[in-house]
Amino acid sequence: MNRKWITIGCIVLVGAALLSAPLLAADDKPKKGPAKVVWDQPFAKAAIAPGGTAALNAVFTANKDLTEVGFAVSPSIKNVLTVTPTGLPSVAAGTPVPITLTVLIPADPECRNFNGNLWVTVRGKKINKPLHLRFKVKRAD
Numbered sequence: 001m002n003r004k005w006i007t008i009g010c011i012v013l014v015g016a017a018l019l020s021a022p023l024l025a026a027d028d029k030p031k032k033g034p035a036k037v038v039w040d041q042p043f044a045k046a047a048i049a050p051g052g053t054a055a056l057n058a059v060f061t062a063n064k065d066l067t068e069v070g071f072a073v074s075p076s077i078k079n080v081l082t083v084t085p086t087g088l089p090s091v092a093a094g095t096p097v098p099i100t101l102t103v104l105i106p107a108d109p110e111c112r113n114f115n116g117n118l119w120v121t122v123r124g125k126k127i128n129k130p131l132h133l134r135f136k137v138k139r140a141d
Helices: 002-025
Strands: 037-039 043-048 053-062 066-073 081-084 087-091 097-104 113-122 131-137
Touching (some): 043 053, 053 131, 081 113
Antiparallel strands (some): 066 087, 066 113, 113 131
């Protein structure tokens, strides 16, 4: 008799686990922890002639809804880079957000390489995972 009840109990437990698994997987609660962004590429790079311009596209996706979104740039490239749009009122979680990076290299640049980072900011606070930027000045032949 005990063996019969143990078998029935095991069947009930397995059935309950199988029925509740899809309900647990469909949990739509917001993720806990800090907001994070993922870029479509680990870095953006370009080779540009002195006095030249390049337009690069990048896309980021946030894991949480963001408000008062802006961008911060490393001081080493802030004089040669423009980000469009300059800011966004909000970004929905999981929505890819395209941006354009316009690079303008001076006619007589002080250096041959411009390297830095671009961060997404929320109310002025940087979010993890910057987009790494590398701009090389082509040599005049």
